[in-house]
Amino acid sequence: MGELVERVDDQDRVLGVVERGEAVRQGWLYRMAMVLCRDAKGRYLVHRRPETGSRFPGQYSWLVAGAVGVGESYEEAARRELREELGVDAPVRPLFTFLCDGELSPYWFAVHEAVVEEAEIAPDASEIAWHGWLTGDRLREAMASRPFVSDSRDAYARYLALDSTGSPGSGVRTD
Template sequence: MGELVERVDLQDRVVGVVERGEAVRNRWLYRMSMVICRDAEGRYLVHRRPDTSSRFPGEYSWLVAGAVEVGESYVAAARRELKEEMGVDAPVRFLFKFLCEGALSPYWFAVHEAVVGHQQIQPSPDEVAWHGWLSGSELAQDVPHRSYVPDSRDAFARYMELTAGERLSPP
């Protein structure tokens, strides 16, 4: 059996439990959670996915993201993904949530932020081939010109729109 997720409706209310693959195939809504990692100077963590990744191989992202498990909150999922992908156990702060069309299928996407130290980052080689830090202006220049995961681009545009660029300076 594959990864189980909660199928949700347009108001983000649970309507059932399904395999994530089934949700994707049928374009049923489910939940995803992500973390924007920043350092004390306000730079953003960017990483490249491994070339062997089943989803978006070799593409870049400025998000640490994954599906919300059955019975799990968005915040708990964000913390779990941060630990699994980057080896960091840190508090996350909810920023906003939106209905994402998704490159693979639609889902509710909750956006969180965490401040982490460089020495804390211990990326999983299954999830991260390379990582580095970009200032806000560097990230704004990088996203349109490099191959970023499509949903990462969508979240970046919304982040910029909702924060009107104010988050591009140190936290």
């Protein structure tokens, strides 16, 4: 049996437990947790997926991500993904959640932020082929010139629309 997730409705209410692969095939909503990582200097961690990966081979992302497990909160899933993909155990801060019409399937997308340092990172090679730190301006340039996972682009546009308190607003975040 594959990974189990909670099937949810358009209000993010649990409808039942399903296999993630089935949710994707049927276009059923489920939950995903994402983490954007920054260092003490405010730079963003960017990574490239392995060319041999089953999802988004060779594409870049500025988020580590994974499905929320049955009975797991968004925050718990975000911390788990941070440990699994980067080998880092750090607190995460929720930023925003939105209904994403994902490239593979639709899902609720909860974005969190964590502060991590390079010395703490031990990336899982099956998930991350390369990683590096970019300033906000360099991240903006990379988004315009490199193949980023489409769902991470969607989250990036929403992130830029946050105001300085981390709430949805009309301001543009600059670094």
